[in-house]
Amino acid sequence: MRVGIIGATGYGGAELLRLLNQHPKVEEIVLYSSSKEGMNIQESYPHVSGIYNKELKSIKLQSMKEEVDTVFLATPPGVSTEWSGAIAKAGCQVIDLSGDLRLQDPLVYETWYKREAAPLSLIENAVYGLPEWNRDYIKKAKIIANPGCYPTATLLGLAPLAKSEIIDVDSIIIDAKSGTSGAGRSPSAVTHYSEMNENFKIYQINTHKHVPEIEQLLNEWNNNIQTVTFQPHLVPMVRGIMATIYVKAKRQTSEEELRELYQEAYQKEHFVRVRPKGQFPATKEVYGSNYCDIGVTYDERTGRITVVSVIDNVVKGASGQAIQNFNIMNGFEEELGINNVPMYP
Amino acid sequence: MRVGIIGATGYGGAELLRLLNQHPKVEEIVLYSSSKEGMNIQESYPHVSGIYNKELKSIKLQSMKEEVDTVFLATPPGVSTEWSGAIAKAGCQVIDLSGDLRLQDPLVYETWYKREAAPLSLIENAVYGLPEWNRDYIKKAKIIANPGCYPTATLLGLAPLAKSEIIDVDSIIIDAKSGTSGAGRSPSAVTHYSEMNENFKIYQINTHKHVPEIEQLLNEWNNNIQTVTFQPHLVPMVRGIMATIYVKAKRQTSEEELRELYQEAYQKEHFVRVRPKGQFPATKEVYGSNYCDIGVTYDERTGRITVVSVIDNVVKGASGQAIQNFNIMNGFEEELGINNVPMYP
Amino acid sequence: MRVGIIGATGYGGAELLRLLNQHPKVEEIVLYSSSKEGMNIQESYPHVSGIYNKELKSIKLQSMKEEVDTVFLATPPGVSTEWSGAIAKAGCQVIDLSGDLRLQDPLVYETWYKREAAPLSLIENAVYGLPEWNRDYIKKAKIIANPGCYPTATLLGLAPLAKSEIIDVDSIIIDAKSGTSGAGRSPSAVTHYSEMNENFKIYQINTHKHVPEIEQLLNEWNNNIQTVTFQPHLVPMVRGIMATIYVKAKRQTSEEELRELYQEAYQKEHFVRVRPKGQFPATKEVYGSNYCDIGVTYDERTGRITVVSVIDNVVKGASGQAIQNFNIMNGFEEELGINNVPMYP
Amino acid sequence: MRVGIIGATGYGGAELLRLLNQHPKVEEIVLYSSSKEGMNIQESYPHVSGIYNKELKSIKLQSMKEEVDTVFLATPPGVSTEWSGAIAKAGCQVIDLSGDLRLQDPLVYETWYKREAAPLSLIENAVYGLPEWNRDYIKKAKIIANPGCYPTATLLGLAPLAKSEIIDVDSIIIDAKSGTSGAGRSPSAVTHYSEMNENFKIYQINTHKHVPEIEQLLNEWNNNIQTVTFQPHLVPMVRGIMATIYVKAKRQTSEEELRELYQEAYQKEHFVRVRPKGQFPATKEVYGSNYCDIGVTYDERTGRITVVSVIDNVVKGASGQAIQNFNIMNGFEEELGINNVPMYP
CATH class of the missing domain: 3.30.360.10 (Dihydrodipicolinate Reductase; domain 2)
Incomplete structure (x- = not known):
């Protein structure tokens, strides 16, 4: 699989970089950004020096499907509202780590988030990605609203x-x-x-x-x-x-x-x-x-x-669960890439 | 006033040392111990080097009243049960920071503390030292059960x-x-x-x-x-x-x-x-x-x-409140010695 | 003494508030600001609620001497360069916690600080306030360059x-x-x-x-x-x-x-x-x-x-030492207001 | 490969558990102890619950070679001195994370460690396991003295x-x-x-x-x-x-x-x-x-x-480097099992 990450310079993105690097089914990782195109991820995160020597690319819908199969959005509020529908339409799986697509009632969203809700059609297509209680829906989903921490x-x-x-x-x-x-x-x-x-x-x-x-x-x-x-x-x-x-x-x-x-x-x-x-x-x-x-x-x-x-x-509350959903959507073993033993102490 | 501290090598004791040092009514501080007699407090607490160059003395009931007016017990469970009655009888005020004298019902004490309660006569003489809601009783108290944190x-x-x-x-x-x-x-x-x-x-x-x-x-x-x-x-x-x-x-x-x-x-x-x-x-x-x-x-x-x-x-939850009780018992202004501005950051 | 603080919303300022509050010779504290006039210090620092219910005042040179005897500057680079000379001329003692007046050679200052040095006349009047090794000069100083941490x-x-x-x-x-x-x-x-x-x-x-x-x-x-x-x-x-x-x-x-x-x-x-x-x-x-x-x-x-x-x-490396200098300049006992026992643990 | 760990309840041991779990060449892990035989590792380390449901076994030299190929010692001073020679003689590779075998001169060891050195014959057979500068010797080693942190x-x-x-x-x-x-x-x-x-x-x-x-x-x-x-x-x-x-x-x-x-x-x-x-x-x-x-x-x-x-x-300074040595000794790719991206933040 080839996966894309939008928002790699945030903490959710950094954790995706850590976990996807050890995922046996992921062959390629493309980093996208709508604000920091051209920056090398190592400048933002020296801890990936020598591991990810990659520039952030601008998001181009038309070529996205040619580049990646799945797109993770680890982005601030509003980004998924803007892009997820189009990315899904372009044929990529979407796993959204933000809160944009989690609430089914736009009014509730607007009351609590104090901003405009995503289009209802987009919300309705998004499956709430809590695998332990929603696995069957996740299997068939094209768009995942990854749960909050x-x-x-x-x-x-x-x-x-x-x-x-x-x-x-x-x-x-x-x-x-x-x-x-x-x-x-x-x-x-x-x-x-x-x-x-x-x-x-x-x-x-x-x-x-x-x-x-x-x-x-x-x-x-x-x-x-x-x-x-x-x-x-x-x-x-x-x-x-x-x-x-x-x-x-x-x-x-x-x-x-x-x-x-x-x-x-x-x-x-x-x-x-x-x-x-x-x-x-x-x-x-x-x-x-x-x-x-x-x-x-x-x-x-x-x-x-x-x-x-x-x-x-950052793991089960964000990027790890996102990959768990990724595994379920693609019929992989659910533990692939996220089977780390806890680090202690 | 001359005050004694039993248990100066614990954290409650250390905080009494810090606060009593700045108390304008305290002229002398005597450190007692039932287990570490002879040790200089500086060995246990280098942070009081040059401030308290004092040895821990053994507890001698007969001479206690000649040495101090008030005794603070910052001690593990059981010590106050053993000593507070006698110290009070010797004529010293007792302020007990431990849990020994707080519960009025010995059965309740024994259920929760899993150890023998203090004698009822001692418990009945101890006033619960929460100044904001018990000030009038504290004024007349000889023995204070200082509240838990x-x-x-x-x-x-x-x-x-x-x-x-x-x-x-x-x-x-x-x-x-x-x-x-x-x-x-x-x-x-x-x-x-x-x-x-x-x-x-x-x-x-x-x-x-x-x-x-x-x-x-x-x-x-x-x-x-x-x-x-x-x-x-x-x-x-x-x-x-x-x-x-x-x-x-x-x-x-x-x-x-x-x-x-x-x-x-x-x-x-x-x-x-x-x-x-x-x-x-x-x-x-x-x-x-x-x-x-x-x-x-x-x-x-x-x-x-x-x-x-x-x-x-360590302050309002222990040693500061103990000194607040000390002030009330002795008719001092309630803020004496404990009026520190919070340390920030 | 009446003292003024410029820069009370920084950490050096907060520590001056803590220590000056317990200083027996300080009767009044006035807070000045060149950027946050009108803000109550409690808004910036809830930890002084009920202790300092004071607004930050704008700096007015003509009235300063009527309001305060000593001015502490706990300010970013450049502020002291701009104000200290005038404040001293207005007749107030100046204790500058910033680095503006510490280096005697303007060229050295400009090389390391990458900004314009204070006027030579101002620098020459500033005494380096390391009491243990410079006490005699501090006694006669009108302007103190308080050492860096x-x-x-x-x-x-x-x-x-x-x-x-x-x-x-x-x-x-x-x-x-x-x-x-x-x-x-x-x-x-x-x-x-x-x-x-x-x-x-x-x-x-x-x-x-x-x-x-x-x-x-x-x-x-x-x-x-x-x-x-x-x-x-x-x-x-x-x-x-x-x-x-x-x-x-x-x-x-x-x-x-x-x-x-x-x-x-x-x-x-x-x-x-x-x-x-x-x-x-x-x-x-x-x-x-x-x-x-x-x-x-x-x-x-x-x-x-x-x-x-x-x-x-924050204490010996900044505000405590500043007060130590304040004490020396004014012939007070050197420990006044700063004789706290270290807080441990 | 089948590996044994002596000292799994310490931090070096815990980290071996974390890293060996993801090592593709390790099929079996046996936990040994000379003091806690019979304890389940989950009791000591709840973080491995459901991952390592294993009891600590007593060290039996005669059966060791039948059970494991390599033994990691993550043990206090003296344990390796006692056991490493015999384990090597039994035919197992030995990787010692303690300091027992690092110093070539027994006198120097005794001066700094204040205890008896290991037998010279054992020391002489131990190779200092700093791969970047000692790789060729490690390849042929039977006993590794893993460097200190x-x-x-x-x-x-x-x-x-x-x-x-x-x-x-x-x-x-x-x-x-x-x-x-x-x-x-x-x-x-x-x-x-x-x-x-x-x-x-x-x-x-x-x-x-x-x-x-x-x-x-x-x-x-x-x-x-x-x-x-x-x-x-x-x-x-x-x-x-x-x-x-x-x-x-x-x-x-x-x-x-x-x-x-x-x-x-x-x-x-x-x-x-x-x-x-x-x-x-x-x-x-x-x-x-x-x-x-x-x-x-x-x-x-x-x-x-x-x-x-x-x-x-705990990794390059102990268990990670130990596994790096393990890989080199056995002709595996040097990164196997220890290629984690740093965890950030």
Whole structure:
């Protein structure tokens, strides 16, 4: 396969470069840019010196299909809205890592993103790329809306419960913590080292764009679930997300019942590891890998379930999952190129 | 005043050394130890070289009153249980930074701490030293049970709501995050640098010792509150706690109503800063200081209130608050010696 | 005393706010700005909420002397060049934390700073504010050129050797490491959290502006010293500088001789702590304080002396030393307002 | 190939697990331990859950050859001394990541390591595994003494100069900085998170065990080089080493001459990247990879050369290089299993 990347100078792009380099089915990688044509990727990323000695090319729709089979968009809001339809029409597979195509209702998109939604026809053709729960649709998809980082950790953590009859559907609270790489590569006051180190921050309280994405899927799985409370935090580290999820049980349950529920849900899933009783994952235990690790427990005293779900936001929360979708779309083994053992320590 | 410190080689002790050094009413500081007698504190803490050139002395009850007026215990579990009663009887004020004397019910203590409780007579004489809500009792106290770090952040954040009629009393969830200094000075696998940096961990799920302490106070303030869900996390930083608190409103409320509630509660409190609308504190904004900063908001969509409360766990969560209690007990201005501007960045 | 700060929104300014707040001789603090007039400092720095509820005022030379006695400039290059002369003429003391007035030779300034030097008359009136070695001049100064952070650590570490006859004057190498706060508050790619954490960088190899400042003083102390090799590095931490200094002995010496040399040089200096034999300081051991801690040793095998000198770059390397100079200029005790015990951990 | 690992619960072992898992020629991995037999590796390392579900086996010499072809020892001092000879005799290849077999002179070993040296016969059979400069010997070796982390960065950085006639052989100074993983997995006060974060430390001044290893190789390359000054520092990060190397030129040279020297030396070396003029590597640019990146420059003002050499201490400084040696010994392509793109950010 020949693949193209639009947005290779961002962090999602850098991670695609890392992972696609070890993918046995990828023969060629072309880097596109709409703003930095002519720049050699090594200037932007010295860490790929001698590995990718490539210039960023301008995007030319007419020749794209001749150059590549699949295009990954690791781009800021709006770019996919503008290009994905045309690229798909040109005959390439599209895997969009941005949020442009994830929300099915344009009004919801415009409310939360504060910008114009993509054309409905484009949205309708995009398949939400959460493989563990949407694999059959992904197989036939031409355009993938790759899930957001927080939704990936949250939805994998909540799915078995959401689909069960155990929980109080109005009680879902997600307290999410992310490393700074999720904020992207543009320097800002918030992620300035001197202000972020030895600091822990909450941000975008009740207004984060990933809220409607989480609600959309939960509602699809259980139409009694309408809203969730979701608060994101910034941790002084680069990679990793932990979602600590609180749900009220609407009837008596037990650690054992919950554990069975999760094990059954994920026993065939290579990239989801349900931890044994009493063990909860830390973010570093999935560092650099495509795993989502989950712990779950029930507190009899309070009747409340706590789920802990961790991912590497740049891998399973972005580029790794994008390649997982790429593998599924093309009938490859799902683990190809993304089967890294977590890097520890 | 002449003060003694038992446990100066721990982090609570180190912080007492830092703060008491700048306290205008403290003329002498004596360091006691039951295990490291004879060691010069500079050997343990080179950062006090030339400032505290003092040896740790053994604890001698008979001479204690001649040497010091007040004794701070910054000690592991059990030490206060053993010594505080006798020290008080010897005529010294006791300020206990450990958890030994905080819980009024020995059975609850033994359930959560998995060790024998202090004698009831001792517990009954200890006043819970949360100045903002217990000042009148502290004024007359001889023995202070200085609050835990998590309870301090949590209770200051929840008090106005707990005492109001706004909230669903069964809905309280506290997602707490702490720097590693809260885990103390003993090296361990959990806080080994290579395992803690670039890592975010959850620990002691549903079993943290601070749960009953939080519940005790909330129940005292509002006897409809029975239990809370509390999950602590470790952040790759040294100092700082954030408690993100989730409460369901049982009736319609508003940002404005909540803000008024908090401003009224804390308008005369020097060390509690309620942030203006739309602003939420980060832990670094109280670094090295005795402040507790609070933000509060209401989400109409979900009917849920979110309170964000931050402290420096070593100051307001331990040694600073201990000195605040010391000031109150002795009729000094409450800010003496602990009026540091937060260190930023 | 009434003091003014120009540049309060930078890190040097923030640290002046922290330290001056606890200075017993400072009755009033006025904040000036040439670019952000009208902004309340709390907007820029929430950590001073409730402590400094002050607006930044525009700089008006005619009224300045009526408002303040001393003006601290914590400003980018060029500002002091423009204002310091006029402020001094207006009758205020000037303490300039920038590099504008440190180099006596305008040509050297222009070579290393790549910008126009300050007028010679202004430079000649500025006294280099390294109290331990320049106290007598500081006492009579009206304008202080406050030393750079790297020169402070380096010069205090080298002075006893430079003034001795022990060393090979051509052999001085300074390998310096700094936290990121030295790079200031403006976000940049270099100090973007995701690029700086878990990373160690070298920068401005052979070209750092502090080289001629170090050489100027060394040459003043020993005119056989012409050049030094100085390489600065960025450490993933916020505060702290370590200068590891390598010098060849030109004759046989010993640990004991060196130790005596240093102890004699600094025995009366409150803010310089020479460590005992075999002990070398870490940066955190002076965190938040005005201390410079020094370790020194001799390797018989190689005939080379290694000096380790650490400071908190924001305190002894900037604002703390500025206040030390302020105290000396005004005949106050040198430690006033800056006598903080290092914060540890 | 079937490989065994002794010491899989340490960091060198963990990294072997990560890298060998992706090695196309490794069919089986057996974990041995002399102290933790029976423990499942997942208990020690949850990050390999579901990947390595293996118990640690006791070391049995007689059956070893039937089980594995090559044994990696990622063990504390002394273990290799005890076992390597016998394992080799049993017919297995031995790759020793410890320092036991690196020094050819037992006296030197005993002086620096303060323990008994390995038998001379064993030492004489061990080949120093620095592939870029010792490849021909490695090809025929049965026992590899895998280089230390600091020596790897230092020697690759110095080799072209040491072998040239440009430098003053008495002038070599290496200021080295390492992440904490080099200190291993045992918790200690030095690497306790609260004491290591926001801290920069120097340690083992003039006494680090890697000094004689560096000198041994330099002397082999240029017998006029007798001693070097080497000072190691600890950086608050987990992975990465930077060696900043200072050498006096004994004659006029130039950036261009030096660059040519380095490019020529390393042009065929896959894992050494000499950076273009004016560019110096940061440690993160080789994170998780087997690269050693080098920058070099000459300062006409001082006549001094500065070389900057970075590696990931756990990969090129330990397990990655061990696998590189494994590949060479077995005639495989040198990059097999260790061709990871650096992980960034």
